[in-house]
Every structure is written in structure tokens, then in C-alpha cells.
Amino acid sequence: MFSFLADPTAYVALSTLVVMEIVLGIDNLIFISILSNKLPEGRRQKARWLGIGLALILRLGLLSTVAFIVQLTEPLFEAFGDGFSWRDIILIAGGLFLVWKATREIHHSVDPVDHKDTMVGNAVSITFGAAIFQILLLDLVFSVDSIITAVGMTDEIGIMVIAVVAAVAVMLLAADPLARFIEANPTIVMLALGFLLMIGTTLIADGFGFHVPKGYIYAAMAFSALVEFLNILARRKRQKDAALHGDGGTVA
Template sequence: MDTLLVLFADPAAWAALLTLVVMEIVLGIDNLIFISILSNKLPEAQRARTQRIGIMLALVLRLALLGTVAWIAQLTAPAFALFGHAFSWRDLILLAGGLFLVWKATGEIRHHVTHEDDVSGKAGSTIQLTAAAAIGQILVLDIVFSVDSIITAVGMTEHMPIMFIAVIAAVMVMLFAAQPLSRFIERNPTIVMLALSFLLVIGMTLIAEGFGSHVPKAYIYVAMAFSAFVEAMNMLVRRAKSKQTISSSE
């Protein structure tokens, strides 16, 4: 207890905590977008529960991994070499997660572009997932993002209490933001394509990092923010034109 009091009396510890919370929230955006898109494919009554379960699984995984931080640190050590390139277990996890994310995002984009729901003409055909299947897919991505998140935390501070608080704070933000984000994505179909494009880019980034090519995440998130800003402007323009059309028809 005395150690905690000394730690939180240190301004540097507070700065590290604030920085780490922001970093964990930014890294959690990818996971949150994926959870929102998947949960929107479920019946409305199951969406909020599925989102909560997915996010709480992310919290449990990250806290559990923090408890094995020494083992997590070893994941960055080379495990084997292939074609002259050394791969670590972290690289393999990132590769698997990136491939899964690319496969999932590509399938969803194809689904939206070809309007398969309209072609089928069957009632309820838009629902392609069960809650268990959605939670299973969320869990797969939770593992990938949790490992990446914990390795980032370990690299930023050596104090376990700071890591635990930062992870819990970031997941709580995700928990409160999940339903508003899900409703926003559902109300704006163009946002779905933009979000899927983000997931595709993130998947390719994970694959690149799995092969040892570091991609600065700041570039990715700045590009995502700019794209979101442009789409927001387009939405405002469409809304203004819609109002003008309604006014002229009256």
C-alpha cells in the first residue's frame, strides 16, 4: 500500500498513466469498430448484450495477460527463422489476426457491395450470425489486440498498477461508447463501408508488422481521422440537400 501511495505521489507516474490510458483507448478503437459491425448483424435485442460480453472478455483477457507480463515479454523473442527472417510468437499472432481481419473485412465489403440481402428476398436473411458466433469472432480479435496492447503498455511503463488502471479505464470507455457507435454506424450505411475499410487497413498493418515491417500507428490513425472528417462533411452536405428538397416540394 505504501508503494502505491509513493507511486501516485509521483507526477511522472500520473503522466505515464494519462499517456497510457490515451494509447489504450486509441488501440481499442479497432476492436470497438469490429464489435459494432458484428453486433449490428444480430437481432436488436441481442446487440447490447453481445457488445458487453465482447468488451468484458477484452478486459478479462488483458488483465489476465498483465498477470503474465514476463511471459508476454518473451513473445517478442525470435522463435524460429523462415527464408532468412526470424519470427517471434507475437509476429505469428499478429499475422493470424491480420489475415482474419482482412478476410472478415473483405467478406463484409463484398456482402454490402453485392446487396446479397436484397437478392435473397428472405425474411431475416440479414442476420447471418448467432450471438455465440459473434462472440467467438470478437474473442479471436480480442486476443490479437490484447497482446499488442499489453506489449505497448510494457514498453511505456514498468509499474504494474499503472498498467492495470490504464487497461481498466480504456475498456470502460469502450463499454460506454459501444452502443452509441453501433447505432451511429447502423443509421449511416456509408459509415459501414468506411469502418470496414479501416479494418482492412488495420489488418494489412498487422500483417506487415508480423513480417517485421513497423508501420507507425500515428500515420494510420491520422489517415482514419481525416477520412472520417471528409465523410462527416459529406453527411452534412447530403443532409442540407435533403432539407432543400423537402422545402422545395412543399
């Protein structure tokens, strides 16, 4: 399976696919991070690691059935003049779930009355089993999309396996710092929910045959994250200046 290692050109395909898999894993990681933050402190890391582990198992399991995965792109029926495959149905269902979940959380976050089930703050409003079930559902959607992308880029199973394992390893390393950063900055939660809303809409559009280049999506996410990062720096500077001014006033 790893005979391709003797071919220098295979490393170009491998590095390209590793980067692609890591980028595709960002969506999955954002959802896992903000959902796990709703759990009690002692169970959050376990939920994140279990969710990412399930993502790895699903991806490797799907790789063992590449012939079946390829068939998922074959049209099952036609509607509105377009053919729909199992992949399209999975993407549409996953996109609808993401849009529903993100919209629900945004509603609870901004509603001054009904705030018991929000991702903002320390309120625990979901059980461990429910969190893992929701993570598993999205793992399946993102895994199918990830493996179909990998199949479209190379025929070497070994390259796919290495790329998937590398991407999941990066997710494991980034999961805890990302979750802590999101928890420490409530405005980031709203931004992440906006990302999930956009990702869900993109999945639905892709399922209906309207492909949106991933580069545009991640460029928009990166720009929004940069703006929010600058806002955080400005807010911290104002707080620091206010504290110094207060101290100075006290001394005077």
C-alpha cells in the same frame, strides 16, 4: 502495486499510457460495433458489453503474466532472413482474419445478388455464439498488442492496470453510440470495413517486421471519417432542401 501514486512523474506515464490504450482500443471497438449490428436488436448491446468485458478480462489476465508476455517477443524461428516470435504469429493470424472478414463483408455488401450475409441493412446472418467467438479472437489479438505496448512504456503493473481499465471504460461508453451511428448511416459501414481492411494489413506488416507508425494509421482514419462526416452533412442538407422545396411547391 499502487505505490507509484506517490511519485508525481508516474502520472505523466499514466496519462500517456491511458491515451495510448484508448487509441489502440479503437480498432477493437470498430470490429465489435459492426459485428454486433448483425445480431437481432435485443441481443446487440449484450454482445457488445460481453465482447468488451472479455477484452478487459483478457488484458488483465495477460497483465498477470507479464513475464510470459515479454517472452512472446522472443524469436521462435527464422524465415526469409527474419526472426518470428509468437507475437508476430498472433499479429499475422489476426491480420489475415481481419482482411478476410472485411473483404468478405465488402463483397457481400456490393454484390447485388448475394446479399444475405452483409453487415449493411437489418439482415441477421450470424448467431450470437458465432459473433462472440469472432469478437473473442480479435480481442486476443488486440489484447496481446495492447499489453506488449504497455510493457514497453512502463514497468509499473499498477499503471498498466489503471490504463487498461480506463480504456475499456471508454470503450463501454462509446460502444452503443458508435454502433447506433454506424447502423443509421450505411455508408459508414463501408468506411469502417475499409478501416478494418487497413488495420488487418497493418497487423500483417507488423508481424513481418514492417512497423507502420500508429499515428499515420489513425490520422488517415480520422481524415476519412471527417470527409464522410462532411458528406453526411451535405446529404442531409440536400434532403432538407428537397423537402422544403417540395413543401413550397405544394403550397404554391
